[in-house]
Amino acid sequence: xSSTTDSRFDKPAHGWRRTLFTVIFEADTRAGxxxxxxxxxxxxxxxxxxxxxxxxxxxxxxRSVFNVLEWVFTALFTLEYIARLSCVNKPLxxxxxxxxxIDLLALLPTFLVVFAPxxxxxxxxxxxxxxxxxxxxxxxxxxxxxxxRALVSAVAASRRKITVFVGFVxxxxxVMGTLMYVVEGPPHGFTSIPVAxxxxxxxxxTVGFGDLVPKTDLGRAIASVMMLVGWGVxxxxxxxVTAEMARRGSDDEPAALPVAQxxxxxxxxxxxxxxxxxxxxxxxxxxxxxxxxxxxxAR
Numbered sequence: 001x002s003s004t005t006d007s008r009f010d011k012p013a014h015g016w017r018r019t020l021f022t023v024i025f026e027a028d029t030r031a032g033x034x035x036x037x038x039x040x041x042x043x044x045x046x047x048x049x050x051x052x053x054x055x056x057x058x059x060x061x062x063r064s065v066f067n068v069l070e071w072v073f074t075a076l077f078t079l080e081y082i083a084r085l086s087c088v089n090k091p092l093x094x095x096x097x098x099x100x101x102i103d104l105l106a107l108l109p110t111f112l113v114v115f116a117p118x119x120x121x122x123x124x125x126x127x128x129x130x131x132x133x134x135x136x137x138x139x140x141x142x143x144x145x146x147x148x149r150a151l152v153s154a155v156a157a158s159r160r161k162i163t164v165f166v167g168f169v170x171x172x173x174x175v176m177g178t179l180m181y182v183v184e185g186p187p188h189g190f191t192s193i194p195v196a197x198x199x200x201x202x203x204x205x206t207v208g209f210g211d212l213v214p215k216t217d218l219g220r221a222i223a224s225v226m227m228l229v230g231w232g233v234x235x236x237x238x239x240x241v242t243a244e245m246a247r248r249g250s251d252d253e254p255a256a257l258p259v260a261q262x263x264x265x266x267x268x269x270x271x272x273x274x275x276x277x278x279x280x281x282x283x284x285x286x287x288x289x290x291x292x293x294x295x296x297x298a299r
Contacts, residue, residue, distance in 0.1 A: 009025070009088040009089070009090050009093060009094050009097075010088060010089035010090045011025075011088070011089070012087065012088075012089060017086065017087045018087075020083060020086070020087040021087040021088065023035050024080075024083060024084055024087060025084075025087075025088075039080065042073060042076055042077075045069075045073070046069075046070070046073040046077075049066055049069050049070060049073070050070075052066070053066045053070075070110060071110070074107060074110040074111075077103070077106050077107055078107055080103070081103045081104065081107060084100075084103065150245065151245070154241055154244040154245040155241055155244075157244050158240045158241050158244045161240050162237055162240060162241075165236055165237060165240070169204070169233055172200075172204070172229065173197055173200045173201055173204060174197060174200075176200045176222060176225075176226055177193060177196035177197035177198075177199065177200035177201075178193055178196065178197075179222060180196045180199060180200065180214065180219060180222055180223075181193050181195075181196035183214070183216060183218050183219045183222065184196075184214055184215065184216060184219045188213075188214065188215045188216070188219070189211075189212050189213075190212065195212070198212075199212040200226060203223060203226040203227060203230065204226050204227075204229055204230040204233055205230060205233065205234075206227070206230045206231075206234070
């Protein structure tokens with residue numbers, strides 16, 4: 001992770017900028033670990049404040065406290081953003097990266113509220129929750145990179161099959177929804193084909209909210225078919241990806257090595273292997289002597 005960051009944003013060679021880069025972008029040191037943990041705590045607290053501020057009763061009682069806390073959080077995130085830009089040799093590349101855009105989006109809502117308070121932009125501050133992705137640097141999830149690549153490659157290899165399957169599901173949903181609209185009609189809540197398609201999707205995915213229920217016998221029969229098809233909808237994509245992962249796993253596994261026997265079998269000593277001795281080539285005289293001895297033995 002750190003080597004990738006160094007190459008992308010060009011880590012300074014020396015000075016205070018290199019030290020600041022190590023603390024902010026790397027979690028290998030104690031200072032870097034503490035910085036990440038403190039940042040995560042501030043992010044969680046800021047998101048919690050936004051959530052509580054959305055509750056009418058709590059907002060009326062703690063409005064002034066929430067406003068002060070929000071500006072404190074915004075000031076901290078602004079300082080962090082400036083520090084990140086100042087400690088890299090390629091600040092524009094960082095500003096246009098994924099995390100750079102997230103850092104900027106975490107600042108803009110609070111400042112925009114000052115200029116356009118009627119737009120309710122303060123709730124956009126919840127985008128800060130995306131910054132919690134930085135926690136992966138601390139837990140060193142790179143050890144799972146092999147399994148992650150295996151899963152991604154299996155899904156990518158199955159994308160054509162999954163695409164065809166999704167297209168088939170969309171076709172079934174459209175046909176069954178239209179049929180249900182014809183059978184049930186507006187008197188039973190199926191006021192349009194999109195509404196009927198919504199019912200077909202919720203039924204096929206086994207969600208079944210119950211807001212739309214067929215009343216006729218033919219409609220119930222169609223609903224039963226949709227429920228049975230829903231089981232297959234859940235099983236097919238999983239089977240496709242699982243089969244692809246199993247196939248790739250068998251291809252990638254190394255050849256089996258001999259395994260030592262355990263239990264009772266381990267008490268039996270293996271038979272000693274005798275090296276093969278090449279047979280001697282007999283001379284004609286030795287062959288005649290051997291033939292004579294064989295004849296005397298036969299008598």
